[in-house]
Amino acid sequence: MRITGAACGLGAQDKACEDGPVAFHHSQAWHELAGHPQLDWGRTLYAPPARSGEAPVQRIAEFCRHLADEVATTLADNRFPVVIGGDHSVAIGTWSGLARHLGQPPGLLWIDAHLDSHTPETSYSGAIHGMPLACLLGHGDKRLLNIGLAGAQVSAGHTVVLGARSHEPEELDFLRRAGVRIIDSEEISQRGFAVCLDEAMAIVAAAPAGFGVTLDLDAIDPRLAPGVGSPEPDGLLATDVLTAVHWIAGMPGLQALEIVEYNPDRDRHGSTAALLSDLIGEILPPGKHSS
Numbered sequence: 536m537r538i539t540g541a542a543c544g545l546g547a548q549d550k551a552c553e554d555g556p557v558a559f560h561h562s563q564a565w566h567e568l569a570g571h572p573q574l575d576w577g578r579t580l581y582a583p584p585a586r587s588g589e590a591p592v593q594r595i596a597e598f599c600r601h602l603a604d605e606v607a608t609t610l611a612d613n614r615f616p617v618v619i620g621g622d623h624s625v626a627i628g629t630w631s632g633l634a635r636h637l638g639q640p641p642g643l644l645w646i647d648a649h650l651d652s653h654t655p656e657t658s659y660s661g662a663i664h665g666m667p668l669a670c671l672l673g674h675g676d677k678r679l680l681n682i683g684l685a686g687a688q689v690s691a692g693h694t695v696v697l698g699a700r701s702h703e704p705e706e707l708d709f710l711r712r713a714g715v716r717i718i719d720s721e722e723i724s725q726r727g728f729a730v731c732l733d734e735a736m737a738i739v740a741a742a743p744a745g746f747g748v749t750l751d752l753d754a755i756d757p758r759l760a761p762g763v764g765s766p767e768p769d770g771l772l773a774t775d776v777l778t779a780v781h782w783i784a785g786m787p788g789l790q791a792l793e794i795v796e797y798n799p800d801r802d803r804h805g806s807t808a809a810l811l812s813d814l815i816g817e818i819l820p821p822g823k824h825s826s
């Protein structure tokens with residue numbers, strides 16, 4: 536398993552998520568995990584420096600192309616990629632890299648408080664981290680498209696958004712038209728997390744080439760994960776998400792994991808960093824831990 540730090544916060548209004556990977560890499564929580572024999576921190580990629588007259592989207596596109604290359608290289612080396620963000624715009628790079636490696640669009644479980652499915656025409660904020668899922672489905676600023684494959688980087692019919700509770704109407708329309716299943720927090724509270732997760736994984740894991748999981752930490756309740764870029768009340772239980780990641784890690788089709796939107800400025804006593812480390816721990820095979 537190889538970790539890639541995706542230290543880019545250019546997709547968000549508050550850029551602090553760019554410090555997430557380095558802060559986590561220096562945390563006590565990472566230090567405790569790092570002794571595992573099957574885990575190594577590969578590289579941390581940084582957003583390219585600002586050049587005059589260049590829009591943030593160009594820098595994000597350049598960053599995502601590098602990240603896609605890094606993920607594809609990790610897979611070609613027969614290592615399991617774990618990408619730590621960064622704001623959620625980095626997903627454009629991660630999943631384009633997997634798509635290129637597979638030669639076809641994978642399934643994707645998108646665990647998030649938000650839908651992240653705006654296009655530049657519909658976005659109220661203009662923030663690119665509100666657009667990555669639309670880009671991966673083939674819609675958005677053309678500089679962010681076709682990075683891994685021509686067209687969609689993920690299979691809409693094998694993509695599920697789980698845990699959403701904050702969106703604008705246009706992104707809901709977009710996902711419905713695309714045929715993406717959305718299991719929002721209201722449905723989860725009615726039907727129960729386990730039932731919803733079962734349904735989500737039946738859809739996602741049916742993708743012929745395999746699937747990935749992207750976890751925006753803001754899916755989890757902000758009382759349990761305060762260190763995120765865009766906190767939204769009434770989120771998932773951390774224990775549910777840990778159990779889900781553990782279960783999914785045992786599924787043969789899983790190709791890569793991404794965990795994004797860690798904002799160390801908002802963390803309290805390193806609790807979100809500790810949760811991030813516990814989440815990574817859930818996908819590690821039992822092994823000898825040194826400190």
Ligand SMILES: NC(=[NH2+])NCCC[C@H](N)C(=O)O
Nearest residue numbers: 623649653660662664665765
């Ligand atoms: N990755 C995120 N935290 N996304 C939040 C997006 C919030 C809002 N829907 C927007 O487009 O600006």
